[in-house]
Amino acid sequence: MLSEVTAIRYVTPLREGGSLPGIVEADDLGTYVMKFTGAGQGRKTLVAEVICGRLGQRLGLRVPDLVTIQLDPVIGLGEPDQEVQELLKASGGLNLGMDYLPGSLGFDPLAYEMDPVEAGRVVWFDALINNVDRSWRNPNMLVWHGEPWLIDHGATMIWHHNWPGAQASAAKPYDASDHVLAPYGPDVAAAAAELAPRVTEGLLTEVAADVPDEWLVDEPGFDGPDAVRRAYVEALLPRAATIHERVTLGRRTERKAQPPGWLTEHATPWPHTTGGGAVRSEHQKDGGE
Incomplete structure (x- = not known):
């Protein structure tokens, strides 16, 4: 179960995301990137964030820790932006927070290096x-303290937008031609050998259990939240066993933009050791989940 905190201050919106997430401070002294139930993408975006984020963590990938955040819409009364005010008013109750990584930089493949094995693990997971x-x-990757972190999994598992066709959709191949890590020669087969056996029915059941009931109620075709959770397990479990055989890694579209000089001059290159799991932020080391 995810830890639950209460938002005490809305800091600023993050306009890079289509759902207009925002940075908030919470009563556990933590700072989080908050995603809202009232955003246009709806609660399924938050469900995907929880299932994929927690699964990634359990597989040893670096994904910021997740919490649920209670929001009182009154917190936005002083917000001058009308769009933000309306979003906060529509999102009273339980929302999702991701540990804020202060000082992180957006990942740029022209400025950082990555081992093919590590790249393969990310591509296989995606x-x-x-x-x-x-x-x-x-x-949708950040570099924090010289390490890659995976963020924003709300656009995953597209099959949960049409459950009657979920099994057929989940059986489809994966085109990684334009994946940001495609240039690194990702070793998807090695990743599958390492990670696929770890994606068990028990593991998927555990990560699905972290989704709050209120984000799963009233799903058409299901008699309750547990039935919806089971549907996620049934879609992901067979995919884990064979998806590496259906990954396309062609030549990606060439980039035209170049990284700025300040980034290439001062960036910390990777190498790093794989495995171990996510590094926790200081406030979580001191007493978070």
Whole structure:
């Protein structure tokens, strides 16, 4: 179960995301990137964030820790932006927070290096969850303390938008031609050998259990939250066993932009050791989940 905190101050919106997430301070002294139930993408975005984020963590990938955040809409009364005010008013109750990584930089494949084995683990994971939103156009990766962190999994598992066709959709291949890590020669087969056996029915059941009931109620075709959780397990489990055989790694579209000089001059290159799991932020080391 995710830890629950209460938002005490809305700091600023993050306009890079289509759902207009915002930075908030919480009563546990932590700072979080908050995603809202009232955003246009709806609660399924938050469900995907929880299932994929927790699964990634359990597989040893670096994903910021997640919490649920209670929001009182009154927190936005002093917010001058009308769009933000309306979002806060529509999102009273339980929302999702991701540990804020202060000082992190957006990942740029022209400025950082990555081992093919590590790249393969990320590509395999994205293939498993059908992540269409980690391309060179929009990497959804951050570099924090010299390490890669995976963020923004709301656009994954597209099959949960049409449950009657979920099994057929989950069986489809994964095109990684434009994946941000495609240039590193990702060793997807090695990743599958390492990670696929760890994606068990028990593990998937555990991560699905972290989704709050209120984000799963009233799902058409299901008689309750547990039935919806079971559907996620049944879609992901067979995909984990064979998806590495259906990953396409062609030549990606060439980039035209070049990284700025300040980034290439001062960036910390990677290498790093794989494995171990996510590094926790200081406030979570001191007493978080």
